[in-house]
Amino acid sequence: MSLINFNNISFIYNKKDPNHYDALKEVSFNIEKGDFIALVGHTGSGKSTLVQTLNGLLLPTSGYTKVLDFYVTGDKEIIKKLKKEKRLKSKDFKKFSNLRKEVGMVFQFPEYQLFSETIIKDVMFGPLNFGMNEKEAKEKAIEALNEVGIDESYYEKSPFEISGGEKRRVAIAGIIASSPSILVLDEPTVGLDPNGKKEILDLIKKIHEKGTTIIIVTHDMDVVMEYATKVAVLKDSRFIKMVTPNELFNSKDLSNYSLEIPSFYKFKRYLDEFGFKNDISNANTIDELVDVIGENYGK
């Protein structure tokens, strides 16, 4: 049983309007528990729309997204069918607070969601909304802030007086404080410096190692190569394939999906092109490649 199941979902923005727009067309695939999925594709390929169906912010116009035991759909026929088969009630298709507790969602530029007077209050906001009491929420908030590396001296500061990178980390803490079992991140590293970027990604990796399923939308193929266990490729609102990063970057049709090749694979391609005689197709990390090249020089 998969953790997340996209079942033939389509989504149309502004249905019945002269400028309606198909953002997703018949997308179907599964995500297993403990995966670190990277969702890639060109701008406007439907990545952000797809992840927003995960916690009921957008309801698929046809098909359904099944997350844990929750069904997310806006398709009346499917609702009718599910009601009959699974004995679900109408409110199960309208109320998403339980689902949103399980699916943490970090949007692009999450620092825009900060609003409280103090950082600690802002991080406590999510847990309080999901029904924890003040004390539990505070414990969770402190735990989350520790995890993102914000120390105690910051707790009583205003979230508007800290730096951009810190703001982003506080915002992410605000999401992980409600300890979701699935964490969705929509381009979490945009606009950060290399250090800030690495900090955020390592943080995500740490969260993943604790058993959280991670879904990350990104344009950065180096991130995909280094962190993801699987890559889902979208093109023109359609799902193309789900493969491991190695399979994706070794395949020849990469440019069809307007994806950039990571620098490591670019280097491998140059070696091939200029007639490097050893077989490098199996070297998938920098170390392995160094070994293969080293052999050539009798090391």
Added chain:
Amino acid sequence: MANSNILGKYSPYNTIIHRLDPRFKLFSLILLMVVTFLPYGNYTNRFLVLGFLTIIIALIMIIGKVSFKSFFKSLSSMWVMFIFLLIFMFFLPNEGKYLIYQFENGYTLYYDGLLNVGHVILRLILMVALTIILTSTTLPMDITYALEWYLTPLRVVKFPTQIVSLTISLALRFIPTLLNESNRIMNAQKSRGVDYNRGFLMSKIRSITTLIIPLLVSCFSRSDELAIAMEARGYDPYKKRSHYKTLHFTYRDLLAIIFILLVAGIMITASCFASYVPGFDDFLNSIFNIPTW
């Protein structure tokens, strides 16, 4: 909520109404609004004349492919006002000629109150319809150009028309941006468990603050960035400016003007007759055979 239609939304069709000169559209909007608020004598007259105007406006809406759905949606946000009108003009003690019922303690209800409420509501609905016609058939930028054109005579008295029109066009330009932004923030807060649709007054207020504060913050930073970007490109408010788009008056506009002036003329004549010509009510009565109120 985010796609609120109160201000109206441009719908990209290519009807004859869309192609009319925005200056003319703005002018006829104001003219027809004034005309709806003229006095038309007794109740029969008022409803006859406004009914005529309603038909004309409905026709324009159909020709301009204005969405009736969004029109009714924007009316639905006015129901509180309608209730207030009903209380003040009908249930509170009023004067009137046509009695419905007199209670023993002296509290009276008059038909006049109901008719007055109906009259005011009809006027408001017509006003909303007119604004929606303008906004759904005219790009915001075109409306600004039209406004600027009407303000040009004020330059004689050193009124900074260009600055005013730039302010207006910036404000209009940022409405969709801010709607997008608020949508994004709402999505983020919903993911943190805020429910904007449920809850009573206090929890509603609390959930709205989670939207308003981030929105204000981003608004300020955005305006700062915009000002810097404009200055970097050499913006000087006091220089003479040219326009990307020049407005032209065509024969279509001429026909439309004649039509609108005709409608307005009929209405104004009706108003004059109703106010100053005795027996006009009886005259209408004899044509339509309706009892005069």
